[in-house]
Amino acid sequence: MMISTRGRYALRLMLDIAINEKEEPIRVKEIAERQDISDKYLEQIIAALVKAGLVKSLRGPQGGYRLNKKPEEYTVGSILRVTEGKLSPVACLEDEVNQCPRKGECITIGLWEKLNDAIKEIVDNTTLQDMIDEHRDKADDYII
Amino acid sequence: MMISTRGRYALRLMLDIAINEKEEPIRVKEIAERQDISDKYLEQIIAALVKAGLVKSLRGPQGGYRLNKKPEEYTVGSILRVTEGKLSPVACLEDEVNQCPRKGECITIGLWEKLNDAIKEIVDNTTLQDMIDEHRDKADDYII
DNA sequence: CAGTATCCTATAGAATAACTAGGAATAGAA
C-alpha cells in the first residue's frame, strides 16, 4: 500500500470541506465525526494543508477551516504531495533532475519513469470537483 | 518512494541473470559484485524468488541460479509482487473483491482504482526482455 | 572428504506510520 492514511485522510478532509462548506467554516471535530477519523490526528494533517496554503483557518469560537479555492482548482496531486511528500515510485525521480550516478547505465530507470508518468498523469489531472462529480454519477447508477 | 530496495534489487537481480546466464548458473556473489548490493541481502531476496518458482537454484560447487523461463515470459509485476507484496495504492484494493464496508459510499475509491489500473497496466505488460531491449535502444542513442 | 555454494533463522538499528496527549495562543460572546 503506497498511500498512507495521512494522504488518504487529507483527501477525504478536503472533500468533506468542499461538500459541506456553506457560510460557516468547518471545524475539525465535525470532519472527524463525519469521516470517523481521530480529530487529533486530523488536526496535524490539516495543519500541513494550512501551512501549504491549501486551506485557511479561523481561530476562536465559530472558527474552523475554509477552502482557499474552488474544488475544481485543487488537483489530487497538490493535496497528496503536501501530506505524502513525493509520489515517485523510486527516490531518484523525486528531484527535477535525476542525480543518480548510475542513471546512464541504469536498466530499470525506464520502467520507473513510465510508472512515475502514469501516476502523475492521474493525480495531476483529477480535481476535487472531478471526484465529487464522479461519485454523484456512481450514486445515480444505484438510484436508476 | 513506493518501491523498496527489495523489489528494485529483485528486478536488477533477475535482469542480471537474464543478461549474464550462458551455460553456467550464476552465483549470488557475482550478482552482488556486478550490482554492488550486499550479497547476504541478495541471498534473502533470491530465496523468495526461488520459493515462488521464478528461478531455480543449484547447490554446491558450480552451483548458482538460473531462470526458469525465458526473459520475455517474466512480467515486472510477477517479480515485484513476490518481493514487494501487493502493489495496490490502498489496502482495500489488495484483495480480489473489495471488502471495505464503506465501499458503496466511498468518494475516493474511484481514484484509487484508476491508479491501481494504471500501475497494473504497466507492470503486467512489461517483461524482462522489454526492459533489456529498451535499454539497448537507449544505449544505441548515445552511440549514434 | 574438502571446498563451495545455497539455505535457514535470528538479530538489530533506523526510519516511518499512526496516532495520543497536553497545553498555549487566539478570538468571539456574554
Add this chain to the structure above:
DNA sequence: TTCTATTCCTAGTTATTCTATAGGATACTG
C-alpha cells in the same frame, strides 16, 4: 473582562517495516 471554543504547537508512544548483518546448517561436486 472573563469564559469558552477553537486552532496551533510540540513532544511522546507504540508498532511495524526496512535494510541489512551474522552465523551456521545443508547439499553437491570433484
